[in-house]
Amino acid sequence: MPEPSPPSPAAAPQFLERPAPSERAWLDLAAPTVHRAGVNLVTATADVSLTVRNEGSAPARDIRLAILLTSAQPGQDAVLDALYAEPVARPIVPPFTLAPGDEKVVRGLATMPREAIVALSAADRPMFVPVVALNAVYDAAGGAPGQTTAAFAVGVERADGAKLAPMWLDEPSRMYDAIAIRAHGTTVKR
DSSP: OOOOOOOOOOOOOGGGSOOOOOOOOOEEEOOOEEEEEEEOSSEEEEEEEEEEEEOSSSOEEEEEEEEEEEEOOTTHHHHHHHHHHSOOSSOSSOOEEEOTTOEEEEEEEEEEEGGGOOOEEETTEEEEOEEEEEEEEEEEETTEEEEEEEEEEEEEOOSSOSSOBOEETTSOOEEESSEEEEEOSOOEEO
16 A cells, blocks of 8 residues: 655745835934033034934935934923924935935034923932934835934933933033933834
8 A cells, every 4th residue: 555645734824924025215313423412591402413324125215304302301202202293394404315225424403492491300400301302204115204213312421321410400501522322212113
């Protein structure tokens, strides 16, 4: 009697099949460098540079980058979501295109009016913790919108390096050169 043939392998379940990758751009915003930051009588300012990189398989066109300055505050996620929902009407540099694998370093000043600062309190002293919010909107492929966002708390670097010092609002206005950042909130790529 002949041996039975082994059963044919079952087809892979459809939920395990991956769809073919579509050609689209995906922007990455590297953690920025904040060269200087501080508060004067009229504004809070941060001098920021960052690298924008296209990690996708299609060109990213009409990239409009906003570098925004806000305050750390209660309800911060809602504040950031509102900033990211706004159109980038005044990009920090003119709109640009990045081919797949290309990157561009962008530098600009982010400012906010001093009266818009949300002061926090520590030991009965008013302090300001700046947050740099990055928002890149772009044409990801054939008119499909793309967006990448990220936020970073900014503070004065301390010798111990564990925590950042705030900018005290009860001290004379000044710019700080020894600045460091920490990721703040969630990065979004869509």
